[in-house]
Structures are given as C-alpha cells and as structure tokens.
Amino acid sequence: MMGRNQDIQCNVDNCKFYSSGYCTAERIQVDNQYGSMSNNSDDTICVTFQPKTS
Numbered sequence: 001m002m003g004r005n006q007d008i009q010c011n012v013d014n015c016k017f018y019s020s021g022y023c024t025a026e027r028i029q030v031d032n033q034y035g036s037m038s039n040n041s042d043d044t045i046c047v048t049f050q051p052k053t054s
C-alpha cells in the first residue's frame with residue numbers, strides 16, 4: 001500500500017486508492033465531465049478512480 005497523499009483528501013471509500021479519508025495514488029487525474037460547460041466542482045470527475053475488488 002502506498003502512503004497517503006496528505007494533499008488529497010477524498011471520501012470515495014469504494015475506490016481502491018482510498019485509505020482513511022485520503023488518496024494513496026501516486027498521482028490522480030481529474031477531468032471536467034461536460035467540457036467547457038463544467039462550471040462547478042460537481043461537474044468534475046476523478047478518472048483515476050478504480051472500484052475496490054474485495
């Protein structure tokens with residue numbers, strides 16, 4: 001298990017990179033869901049997300 005990234009707090013507890021309120025991925029990518037129509041945080045998406053397998 002990689003260390004928690006103290007700069008990335010996350011509450012997606014069904015992601016395989018999630019650990020106790022933090023992201024353990026070495027890096028993440030966040031995209032806008034609606035291209036130039038995105039205008040708030042609800043319109044963004046973490047594409048690094050992967051579901052927990054267990």
Ligand code: SF4
Pocket residue numbers: 008010011012015016017018019022023024025028046047048049050
């Ligand atoms: S990869 Fe994205 S969704 Fe998963 S823990 Fe990290 S920030 Fe959260």
